[in-house]
Amino acid sequence: MLNLITNQQMRMADAYTCENLKIPSVDLMEKAAIAFVKAFISYCNPEREVYIIVGKGNNGGDGLAIARLLHQTGFKNIKVYILEKFNSESNDFVINYERLKQTEVPILHCTALNDLPPTFDVAIDAILGSGFNRELDLFFTSIFKHINTNSNFIVSVDVPSGCNVDSFNYNSYNGIRAQLTISFQRPKFFFTLPESQMVTEDFEVVDIGLSQEYIQSITSEYLWVDKEAAKSLLPRRKKFTHKGTYGHVLVCAGSPHMRGASLLCAKAVLKTGAGLITLLTNSDFFPFVNVLAPELMTKNINQFKDINLEKFSSIAIGPGLGTDEKAKELVHYFLRQNTPLVLDADALNVLQLEDFPKNPHESLIITPHVNEFDRLFGQHESWYERLQTAKKSAEKLKIIIVLKNQYTYICTPNGKVFINSTGNPAMAQGGMGDALTGCIAALLARGLNPQEAAILGCFIHGYTGDKLAQHYEVVSPSLLIDNLPKSLLDISKVE
Numbered sequence: 001m002l003n004l005i006t007n008q009q010m011r012m013a014d015a016y017t018c019e020n021l022k023i024p025s026v027d028l029m030e031k032a033a034i035a036f037v038k039a040f041i042s043y044c045n046p047e048r049e050v051y052i053i054v055g056k057g058n059n060g061g062d063g064l065a066i067a068r069l070l071h072q073t074g075f076k077n078i079k080v081y082i083l084e085k086f087n088s089e090s091n092d093f094v095i096n097y098e099r100l101k102q103t104e105v106p107i108l109h110c111t112a113l114n115d116l117p118p119t120f121d122v123a124i125d126a127i128l129g130s131g132f133n134r135e136l137d138l139f140f141t142s143i144f145k146h147i148n149t150n151s152n153f154i155v156s157v158d159v160p161s162g163c164n165v166d167s168f169n170y171n172s173y174n175g176i177r178a179q180l181t182i183s184f185q186r187p188k189f190f191f192t193l194p195e196s197q198m199v200t201e202d203f204e205v206v207d208i209g210l211s212q213e214y215i216q217s218i219t220s221e222y223l224w225v226d227k228e229a230a231k232s233l234l235p236r237r238k239k240f241t242h243k244g245t246y247g248h249v250l251v252c253a254g255s256p257h258m259r260g261a262s263l264l265c266a267k268a269v270l271k272t273g274a275g276l277i278t279l280l281t282n283s284d285f286f287p288f289v290n291v292l293a294p295e296l297m298t299k300n301i302n303q304f305k306d307i308n309l310e311k312f313s314s315i316a317i318g319p320g321l322g323t324d325e326k327a328k329e330l331v332h333y334f335l336r337q338n339t340p341l342v343l344d345a346d347a348l349n350v351l352q353l354e355d356f357p358k359n360p361h362e363s364l365i366i367t368p369h370v371n372e373f374d375r376l377f378g379q380h381e382s383w384y385e386r387l388q389t390a391k392k393s394a395e396k397l398k399i400i401i402v403l404k405n406q407y408t409y410i411c412t413p414n415g416k417v418f419i420n421s422t423g424n425p426a427m428a429q430g431g432m433g434d435a436l437t438g439c440i441a442a443l444l445a446r447g448l449n450p451q452e453a454a455i456l457g458c459f460i461h462g463y464t465g466d467k468l469a470q471h472y473e474v475v476s477p478s479l480l481i482d483n484l485p486k487s488l489l490d491i492s493k494v495e
């Protein structure tokens with residue numbers, strides 16, 4: 001799990017690394033520039049015209065080093081523009097300026113807007129980084145507007161210039177609007193919020209060799225779930241284990257109009273490796289279940305109160321369940337039992353906040369998408385506010401809230417927010433959430449605690465979607481579900 005830190009903390013990590021790992025700051029800048037260039041070249045053909053616009057702090061120093069390295073890599077059409085409206089120059093900027101002067105890369109100086117070219121093919125924005133510390137004046141805002149309006153592709157170094165990632169002002173943003181930001185060492189929490197789209201459409205993070213030990217020692221409420229973290233949560237299948245070892249999941253989903261949802265959810269349970277799966281459904285659907293998913297067992301939904309829940313390791317309720325009185329009664333009934341429970345979709349639609357048990361259910365996970373969340377917890381103007389409500393509510397209700405999105409937030413009763421790093425827009429198709437519910441319920445049955453099951457379930461789900469999106473423009477839930485076992489194997493093999 002990588003902890004996400006603030007700008008201020010990142011600057012401390014920078015200083016710590018230079019002092020304790022005895023790395024001169026200019027060498028760290030070189031590492032940052034090398035890492036940036038390595039990532040950048042996969043987005044940009046060396047024939048393109050690249051304009052590198054730099055300030056005079058360390059972000060600008062990075063830009064100068066990047067220009068030199070791109071030139072060495074074979075980029076022939078590079079020009080550097082230095083913005084001359086800075087009070088001072090950082091030492092490492094000066095060193096890199098001297099180094100760049102030794103090359104053939106043209107260096108131009110910009111004191112007014114019309115010193116810049118009218119259009120840019122590729123603009124690398126190395127004007128302001130984490131040292132951005134006050135309102136932008138007219139010089140900067142007009143330059144940023146010009147770059148934003150007249151570039152084909154803007155790539156920002158570390159952070160889009162003029163963006164304060166720790167206290168973003170949504171209403172008066174007048175900085176750079178990048179297509180891509182290549183950030184150093186850690187994802188910026190702000191970039192996981194949909195509102196960051198106005199600042200950067202996409203981001204990538206590169207390792208520049210700051211002290212991991214130091215960064216991990218900083219306490220953070222936001223944690224980034226990467227592949228390594230996922231691997232550490234996945235239990236290994238051991239010799240002599242059998243279907244009983246991997247738990248029995250009860251899936252309660254699918255009204256007559258949405259039977260498919262119950263099959264998607266139950267199949268996701270199957271493919272995430274639970275030992276046994278029982279689908280609670282109408283008896284007239286049994287023959288179809290037997291044909292469409294022969295591994296599933298069935299139970300009659302009209303007799304749900306007769307079920308001996310001791311036989312079950314987890315329950316998934318909600319996908320396509322419907323919102324009639326029968327569905328409501330069923331959800332309320334299971335909510336009062338003690339079996340680990342995942343509530344999704346209609347199971348959430350039939351509940352009010354006050355229905356959540358006062359003495360919290362030991363393992364309760366809810367997986368709302370934005371509409372389900374706002375219906376239960378109130379309307380929100382921004383995702384930042386929505387996330388704060390989710391965080392507080394998970395603590396108050398002592399449950400896990402999986403707030404689904406591009407970067408799904410997993411809020412826990414102890415106030416932590418785990419941010420899932422996987423998933424992509426190819427997955428935006430009805431039924432995808434049903435699959436996620438199945439993944440989480442299966443992992444609960446396999447013995448993970450609710451926090452672990454939610455984290456790993458989201459990761460595996462998105463990871464499978466990411467792998468498939470390399471080959472398919474859209475990834476259907478069925479396709480994703482079929483590929484879950486491959487992802488589980490893949491993750492179990494991370495070095």
Ligand SMILES: NC(=O)C1=CN([C@@H]2O[C@H](COP(=O)(O)OP(=O)(O)OC[C@H]3O[C@@H](n4cnc5c(N)ncnc54)[C@H](OP(=O)(O)O)[C@@H]3O)[C@@H](O)[C@H]2O)[C@@H](O)CC1
Binds near residue numbers: 011158210
């Ligand atoms: N973190 C790391 O580990 C590493 C970080 N690295 C890089 O360092 C970057 C941070 O560099 P940094 O500290 O020099 O600050 P930076 O953003 O270049 O700007 C400072 C200059 O801008 C000025 N200025 C500020 N606001 C302004 C405004 N509104 N309008 C006008 N001017 C304004 C400010 O002026 P002053 O306040 O001095 O008058 C100062 O001159 C970081 O983002 C990353 O790219 C890597 O090289 C290596 C490892």
Ligand SMILES: Nc1ncnc2c1ncn2[C@@H]1O[C@H](COP(=O)(O)OP(=O)(O)O)[C@@H](O)[C@H]1O
Binds near residue numbers: 408432435436
């Ligand atoms: N653009 C996207 N990026 C990442 N994940 C996505 C994207 N669109 C959808 N998903 C994932 O797909 C699932 C959709 O859930 P949900 O809206 O409940 O679907 P449904 O109700 O149709 O089953 C979530 O897990 C979400 O994270």
Ligand SMILES: [K+]
Binds near residue numbers: 161
């Ligand atoms: K920048």
